[in-house]
Amino acid sequence: MAASWVLLLELCLLLALPLLLLGGWKRWRRGNAARHVVVVVLGDVGRSPRMQYHALSLAKHGFSVTLLGFCNSRPRAELLRSDKIEIVKLSEPPRLAVGSRILQYGITVVFHAVHLLWMLMRTEPAAYIFLQNPPGLPGIAVCWLASCFCGSKLVVDWHNYGYSIMGLVHGPSHPIVLLAKWYERFFGRLTHLNLCVTNAMQADLAENWHIKAVTVYDKPASFFKETPLDLQHELFLKLGRTHPPFRARSEPSDPAVERSAFTEWDPRSGTVTHLRGRPALLVSSTSWTEDEDFSILLAALEKFEQLSLHGDSLPPLVCVITGKGPLKEYYSRLLGQRNFQHIQVCTPWLEAEDYPLLLGSADLGVCLHKSSSGLDLPMKVVDMFGCCLPVCAVTFKCLHELVKHEENGLVFKDSDELAAQFQMLFSEFPDPVGKLNLFRKNLRESQQLRWDESWERTVLPLLTDT
Numbered sequence: 001m002a003a004s005w006v007l008l009l010e011l012c013l014l015l016a017l018p019l020l021l022l023g024g025w026k027r028w029r030r031g032n033a034a035r036h037v038v039v040v041v042l043g044d045v046g047r048s049p050r051m052q053y054h055a056l057s058l059a060k061h062g063f064s065v066t067l068l069g070f071c072n073s074r075p076r077a078e079l080l081r082s083d084k085i086e087i088v089k090l091s092e093p094p095r096l097a098v099g100s101r102i103l104q105y106g107i108t109v110v111f112h113a114v115h116l117l118w119m120l121m122r123t124e125p126a127a128y129i130f131l132q133n134p135p136g137l138p139g140i141a142v143c144w145l146a147s148c149f150c151g152s153k154l155v156v157d158w159h160n161y162g163y164s165i166m167g168l169v170h171g172p173s174h175p176i177v178l179l180a181k182w183y184e185r186f187f188g189r190l191t192h193l194n195l196c197v198t199n200a201m202q203a204d205l206a207e208n209w210h211i212k213a214v215t216v217y218d219k220p221a222s223f224f225k226e227t228p229l230d231l232q233h234e235l236f237l238k239l240g241r242t243h244p245p246f247r248a249r250s251e252p253s254d255p256a257v258e259r260s261a262f263t264e265w266d267p268r269s270g271t272v273t274h275l276r277g278r279p280a281l282l283v284s285s286t287s288w289t290e291d292e293d294f295s296i297l298l299a300a301l302e303k304f305e306q307l308s309l310h311g312d313s314l315p316p317l318v319c320v321i322t323g324k325g326p327l328k329e330y331y332s333r334l335l336g337q338r339n340f341q342h343i344q345v346c347t348p349w350l351e352a353e354d355y356p357l358l359l360g361s362a363d364l365g366v367c368l369h370k371s372s373s374g375l376d377l378p379m380k381v382v383d384m385f386g387c388c389l390p391v392c393a394v395t396f397k398c399l400h401e402l403v404k405h406e407e408n409g410l411v412f413k414d415s416d417e418l419a420a421q422f423q424m425l426f427s428e429f430p431d432p433v434g435k436l437n438l439f440r441k442n443l444r445e446s447q448q449l450r451w452d453e454s455w456e457r458t459v460l461p462l463l464t465d466t
Contacts, residue, residue, distance in 0.1 A: 038123055038152070039067045039130040042112060042139045045087065046073030046352065047287070047324070049379060050159065051132050053221060057455040058130075059084035066123050068116070073324070076352050088123070091115055102176070113138040120146035128463065130155045133188075134162030137180060140187040153192035158201060158213060164372035168290040185209045193462055200398035201375040216458045217401075218379045219451040220386025227360030227387070229263065233272045235357045236260035245279075245318045245344035261318065262361075279316040279344075280429050283362040283389070285355075285380040288325025292368040296394065297321075298334060299415035301343055304422045308342040315429040319345045320362075322355065360387040363436060364425060365409075366418075367393040377402045381409075385448060390439035392421050408443050 039055050041048045045067060052075055055065045065085045070092060079085055093111040116139065120129070129152050131143045140156060147154040163180035170177050188194070188205075194213035196202050205211040227235070237260055240246035248259040258265040262278045265271070286292050301319060308314045328347065335345050350358060359365065369378035374397035381402055384391050391409035393399060405411045410425075412418045425436050 034127050035062055036064045036066070036124055036126045037128045037130060038120065038126040039065055039069075040116070040120075040139060040143060041067070041069035041132050042090075042116070042135045043070060043132070044072040045069035046071070046075045048132060049076075049221075049383075050157070050218060051130070052076055052079055053451050053455070054130055054157070054459075055079060055085050056082070057452060057459070060452070061456075061460060064124075066126070068119055068123075073349075074352060088119065090119065105176075109138050113142050116142045117146060121149065125150060126152045128153050128155050128192075130157060132157050132159060133184070134160055134165055136162045136184055136187075140184065140191070144187055144190050147192075154190075155193040155195065156188060156191045157216070158188075158194060158196040158205065160197075160371070160376040161373045165289075165291065168372050195459065197376050198398050198401055200401065201373070204373075204375055214458060214462065217454065218377060218382040219449050219454040220383050221451045224356045224383045224386030225360055225388075227357045229272045229274070230265075231357060232361040233258070233260060233263040233265055235354060235361060236262055238354075239348065239358075243346045243348055245320070245346050274430075277315075278430075279318045280364070280426050281362045282317055282319045282364050282366060283358060283384075284319070284321045284366040284368065285383075286321060286323040286325065286368065288323055288328040288331065290327070291370050291372045293370070293394075294321075294327075294331045294368060295334075296368055296415045296418060297366060298331075298338070300418035300422060301340070301345070302338070303415065303419035305340050305343055307419075307423055312423065313428055314342070314423065314426050317343045317426070319343060320358065321345065321347045322350050322358070323347075324349055356383070356387065359384055359389050362387075362389055363429075365389045365391040367391055370394055370396050371398075374398065385443055386450075388440050388443040390425075390436055390443070392418060392425075394418075408439055408446070 037058050039051055039058070041051045045052065048069065055067050056078055058065050059082050063084070067079070067085060067087045068090055069087070071087065071089045075087065079087065093108045120143065129143050129147055131139050131154065133140060133156050143154050146152065161181070161184060163177050163184055166180055167174070167177045188209060188211050194205065194211055195216045196205060196213040197216065197218055199215050202213050202215045205213045236246045237258070240260055246261050248261055252259050252264065256267045258267070259275070262275060262281065263272050264275055266273070284297065286294070304314065304317065332347055335347070365381070365384040367378050367381050369380070377398065378393070381391050381393060385408060391403060393403045393409060393411055395411045395413055399411065403409050403411055410421050412421055425434070428434065431437070
């Protein structure tokens, strides 16, 4: 028995020695680290806009950035073009077809831990390690360990609580969920700096976890703005090649005229105009996870369909739901079972550059994000507001920090309320003096801060003062 313990100790020392030597070497090279930051995303970089924005802001202010993450979808072109940002791909764990789900999850966590630690130790010395949480298991512990080895300062950006998301699947009292909560609380206290997305989360971190955090609200990047009509037309024609709802319902009498479902280009005048009697364009963005109940939207659309069939003065509706995620196939089947006559639904995955153009072309946004913790805000609404797009959003604890009911959008509790809001907003569409245009006017006049300016005010001073 004693021999086994000695052997185990020798094995641990053997594994730790290279890391200690590498960490010592990196500490010796700390002189080169002052302007280098590692940004870690244990998820798809292309679907992590806030961490992309951190990387771009850091680069803009003279830092060289190594962005570690999975590369399942294309990030923004600005990241790819920047000579100060290097994207380093993390390897996906092997898929296991045997063993229980808990065993498979445990093996995945161990794989991520070992691989991430190795990649962090291999990178150039860094003054800071920025980590997105969630997912924080095993990221917070591994990044903290790497920061100890290398003398870096760990900055955790709290988007939500990982344990609360796990609780949606397993239940809040499941042992795995309780362990994850302890883990986040324990290692969260070991960080150097903490950022968070709402004042409600800041207060919760301070009161319940004794973690001092700085609120850095999500803000739209500069490319989220209203889309000019000529660019709308180009986008609709492009999307119409693969998605029928964007195609013209009828052919123009003049074959030289170019028409989409919403717009028309006249080659004689060179101008683009909205089609008379065009459909209303409704947009929702989702990661297709358990914290968004799309049955609410489906039920509201069914009620809208019934109102249209019964003679209400409502336009035809094109509903575009963008995003990727685990529940997309399930809801796509449900949508396919609907036999709408006045509504067309499509679920495209858009290129990063096309998503802001679509938001800037839409008439209304819908948000079904409920927040597993009740403490984070939906970034999709931030982006919609950047495009001056009014929003209907399902209510939860701290939504008032973003959506002002009857000012920049509407808040609803269930499908009945959402359907009534659709009826009110789209009655006599397009109505130049209706609520939709009033909300859009309020958004235009609100002079929202953009991400760059907000980051310079809140995050940059923290890096120069530490």
